[in-house]
Every structure is written in structure tokens, then in C-alpha cells.
Amino acid sequence: MSGLVVIGASYAGVQAALTVREAGYSGPVTVVADEAVLPYQRPPLSKDFLLGETTAQGLLMRDEAIFTGRRIDLLLGRRVVELDRNAGRVVLAGDAVLDFDSLVIATGSRARPITIHGAELDGVCYLRSIADAIDLKARLDRASEIVIVGGGFIGLEVASSAIKLGKRVTVIEAGSRLLERAVSSVVSRFLLDIHVQAGVAVKTNAAISAILGAGSRVAAVELDGGVRLGADLVVVGIGGIANDDLAVAAGLKCANGIMVDQYGRTACPGIYAAGDCAIHYSRFAGGWIRLECVQHAQDQGRAVGLAVADSREPYDSVPRFWSDQHDLRLQTVGHAAGSDRIVIRGAIDAGRFSVFHYRQDKLVAVDSINNPGDQMLARRLIAAGISPEPDQVKDISCDLRSFLKNRQ
Structure with missing residues (x-):
């Protein structure tokens, strides 16, 4: 039996694998993860982990025994490089092949890179994975002046952590206010006041034109207009990009994410997608949306798991998310x-x-x-x-x- 293959040990992927078992699916279940660690929680990376209030072990979603007990095989540190939807198989780096009856793509999203002069300098960091967080935590310990590019959730959460660690922090936001696309202007103003009171410098309607270095290391950032700010660490948080490359290459319908119906089904029978990498029609948005939040990933992952097990329950959750700052x-x-x-x-x-x-x-x-x-x-x-x-x-x-x- 080929069974179910899940690409990605994300919230959506793990939830789909656990749900399919809970719904009585008896075939093989394999989760392929490109990271060599057990599935972990990502929201604490920018907060508790950076502050040293939890460890990598404390971030784990489930103990390994949970997966073993439910007969879910985890292939850690393995990357899927090709999806052959007609043959019903995926190819891993190194040419290993996994056949599938059903496939769930739960590959999440990646940090959007900044494309300006100096972006390649040592000290320009992103925060998406546990490896990113470990690196950023070590750099924060040595840094004194941090510039954060982007006044979104990641940027503001890192700013909150860095100021608690006694660093000098400046947030640069190109828009007119913080979290402009996510919350009301009232909440934006309230958050701005909270950050400023905590000692964070915030510049809105400001854009970075270059990152300047001393040798190969970050030394400053330059804003449009020529203003320069000293920085020995630059954290970039300017949004995410759906990891839909495998789906695009396989000919699945994608538009800023893999298009799925209320059960997480793609247009190709037997292939599903869930979480950050998927885009779906939401009656609450009145259109197609791609969400990057934990609750959505878990709810949609559950709907997919039920669908794979032929126990359908449509995904119709109200979008919701949270952020801890200060x-x-x-x-x-x-x-x-x-x-x-x-x-x-x-x-x-x-x-x-x-x-x-x-x-x-x-x-x-x-x-x-x-x-x-x-x-x-x-x-x-x-x-x-x-x-x-x-x-x-x-x-x-x-x-x-x-x-x-x-x-x-």
C-alpha cells in the first residue's frame, strides 16, 4: 500500500497526519520534513525563545512517542524535490522515491527577502525557523544596535524581545502605520505608543535604500533621503511567500498559493494542500485568501485529514490570530x-x-x-x-x- 504522504511537518501537516489516524485511516502515513528536528511551535521563536524563557526542546509540538504510537513515520532532514502527480509519487533529494495514494502539501511559507544593496552582509537576519532563531539569539547576545525592517508581527515581536534584552532598537516601517493591513488605525496607534514607551524608536513612512557594511559585516542602514542609522544587526520581517514551488512545477493551479476547496482538495484527485502554502475561498473575506496563522493551519489541516479518511467536514473557520508584544x-x-x-x-x-x-x-x-x-x-x-x-x-x-x- 502506498498510503498517505505529507510534505511538511508544519502545523497543518502534523494536524492532517494526526487527524487522519483519529478518523480511522489504516494505511501507511509518512511525514517528510526538510528540517532535521521534530515538529515544533513557531510563534514562541520571536518571544520566549529569544528571551531564553524556553528551549528548543520546549518548543516541540508533540513527543516522538505520539507519532510512533499512531504509526506515523517521520522522515526528518529530507527534502522533496519533485512531485509526479500522474505517477502518484514524490522524489526526495538523493533520488529516493515515495509512492502515494493521497498527498498533502503542507510546505508553509518562507521569509520574503529584502532586495537592496548590502542585503547579503553578515548580520542581516530573518526569523522563520528554529535554525534562524538559534542564530538570531546568539547574535542578539553580542549586538547593541538593532534595526528591524518591517512593522508587522515578526518585526514588532522581535522588537519587544530585543528591548527587554537591553538593546537599542529601531523599527523601520514603509507604511503609514504599524500592522497597517492587519488591524485598525486605533490599534496601530495604541501599539505605537506601547513600543515607544518601552524605548523602541519607530519610523513610519520610511524605507531603507541600502544596508552598509564595514568589511563583510553590517554597520549601518541608509534610509531614503540619506539618513543613516548605526546597526550591528538587521532583522528583516517584510512578509512571507507561499512555498508552492513543487505544486507549480507539477502543474497544480496556484495563485499566491495552492488553490484548494473547502476540504483542502486541489484540482488533482488525491492531492490536498493546507496551511500557509494554500489559498482558499473564505465567506468571511468574501474572496480568495491565503492566511499565515497557527489556528488556520490547524483547522484546515484537520479538514484535510478528515477528507483523506473519507470523513468529510468542510473547513469554515473564522480567521483568527494573536500576537504577544511587551x-x-x-x-x-x-x-x-x-x-x-x-x-x-x-x-x-x-x-x-x-x-x-x-x-x-x-x-x-x-x-x-x-x-x-x-x-x-x-x-x-x-x-x-x-x-x-x-x-x-x-x-x-x-x-x-x-x-x-x-x-x-
């Missing part, structure tokens, strides 16, 4: 793109509030700072298509849970 937690649920009205619930000055996003009078997303209760409630409201009136949202005495009770 001593606060940002959480977002829904998809705010195209929203035309925001409503604030709670007190911004108290550091515990939520921003409700509406699109044509429909609740589509909620950003929260230190307010998990609102997040749990908002997820249920958005999933059910329930939209409290803005005036009701503003009134903190209004129990928004009543809208769910009334629907039952």
Missing part, C-alpha cells in the same frame, strides 16, 4: 479588509479594549487588546452572521452574549 496580547478574529466603520468597546487608556469592524452594517472583524472574552464572543457572532448595532457595542453595559442566546 506585556500585552493582541487578538484578531474575522477579516477586516474593506470595512467602512469601526466601533470601540472598552477603555483604550485602561489598555483593555476591542475594535469592532463593520462592512455595510455587517460585523466582519474584531481586534482586541488584553480582552480574550470579546474575542471568544466575536468569533461566535461572526460565524453565525450576527451583527449587534454599533450603539449596542459601544455600551459596555449591553451584554452582547444575549444576541447569541436569542438566536438559539
Whole structure:
């Protein structure tokens, strides 16, 4: 029997493998991982790991015994170099071949490289893998001036960790505000204030034109306009690129990711994709989206595992993600793109509030700072298509849970 082959020991890949077993699949299950370590959690890399609050061992998703007990074979440190969808096989580096009845592509995404003068200098770093994190942690110990390119989640989380380590930190963001495409302007301003109060220098509407070196090492960055900032370490966090190269080469339909349906199926029978590398139609976004977040990867991976085991349950989760920065937690649920009205619930000055996003009078997303209760409630409201009136949202005495009770 050829069984199931999963390419990638990502959240999506691991979840698909575990789910297929839980659903009663009896065939062989093999997970191929290009990293030579057991599957691990990535969100703590920019926070707890850099701060020394957890170790590489503490990052593991599951003990090896879990995979052994479920008869899931892990091929670590092996890379798939070719997908032959017609023959139903994948080729590994070194020419080893794995045949499959079903295939799950869960190859994740990679860091988008910066393409300016000096990008190749020693001291220009990215953070995507445990190897990146180990290298960055060692460099942070020796560095004093850090420039972070990109005011997105990775950049701000690294900034939070680096300032706690006593470093001089500057964040350079080309957009007009932090997390411009992810959260409301209210949350952006709040986060800006928090970072500045912690000692992080933040420059928005600023772009780096060159990274300057002393010999082969980073020494400074130059901004458009000629301003120079000293730096002995540059961390680049300017987004991710879907790892869909295998799928593209195999002729699968791709558009900023591998296109899949609500069960994670590609247009090729027996081949699925999930997680960062996949793009799907979302009723919450009103279009095709590719998400890079843990919860999405796990939920979609589960849907794929069920589909492989012929126990279908469509993926229809409300998008949600979180970010820990300094001593606060940002959480977002829904998809705010195209929203035309925001409503604030709670007190911004108290550091515990939520921003409700509406699109044509429909609740589509909620950003929260230190307010998990609102997040749990908002997820249920958005999933059910329930939209409290803005005036009701503003009134903190209004129990928004009543809208769910009334629907039952």
C-alpha cells in the first residue's frame, strides 16, 4: 500500500497526519520534513525563545512517542524535490522515491527577502525557523544596535524581545502605520505608543535604500533621503511567500498559493494542500485568501485529514490570530479588509479594549487588546452572521452574549 504522504511537518501537516489516524485511516502515513528536528511551535521563536524563557526542546509540538504510537513515520532532514502527480509519487533529494495514494502539501511559507544593496552582509537576519532563531539569539547576545525592517508581527515581536534584552532598537516601517493591513488605525496607534514607551524608536513612512557594511559585516542602514542609522544587526520581517514551488512545477493551479476547496482538495484527485502554502475561498473575506496563522493551519489541516479518511467536514473557520508584544496580547478574529466603520468597546487608556469592524452594517472583524472574552464572543457572532448595532457595542453595559442566546 502506498498510503498517505505529507510534505511538511508544519502545523497543518502534523494536524492532517494526526487527524487522519483519529478518523480511522489504516494505511501507511509518512511525514517528510526538510528540517532535521521534530515538529515544533513557531510563534514562541520571536518571544520566549529569544528571551531564553524556553528551549528548543520546549518548543516541540508533540513527543516522538505520539507519532510512533499512531504509526506515523517521520522522515526528518529530507527534502522533496519533485512531485509526479500522474505517477502518484514524490522524489526526495538523493533520488529516493515515495509512492502515494493521497498527498498533502503542507510546505508553509518562507521569509520574503529584502532586495537592496548590502542585503547579503553578515548580520542581516530573518526569523522563520528554529535554525534562524538559534542564530538570531546568539547574535542578539553580542549586538547593541538593532534595526528591524518591517512593522508587522515578526518585526514588532522581535522588537519587544530585543528591548527587554537591553538593546537599542529601531523599527523601520514603509507604511503609514504599524500592522497597517492587519488591524485598525486605533490599534496601530495604541501599539505605537506601547513600543515607544518601552524605548523602541519607530519610523513610519520610511524605507531603507541600502544596508552598509564595514568589511563583510553590517554597520549601518541608509534610509531614503540619506539618513543613516548605526546597526550591528538587521532583522528583516517584510512578509512571507507561499512555498508552492513543487505544486507549480507539477502543474497544480496556484495563485499566491495552492488553490484548494473547502476540504483542502486541489484540482488533482488525491492531492490536498493546507496551511500557509494554500489559498482558499473564505465567506468571511468574501474572496480568495491565503492566511499565515497557527489556528488556520490547524483547522484546515484537520479538514484535510478528515477528507483523506473519507470523513468529510468542510473547513469554515473564522480567521483568527494573536500576537504577544511587551506585556500585552493582541487578538484578531474575522477579516477586516474593506470595512467602512469601526466601533470601540472598552477603555483604550485602561489598555483593555476591542475594535469592532463593520462592512455595510455587517460585523466582519474584531481586534482586541488584553480582552480574550470579546474575542471568544466575536468569533461566535461572526460565524453565525450576527451583527449587534454599533450603539449596542459601544455600551459596555449591553451584554452582547444575549444576541447569541436569542438566536438559539
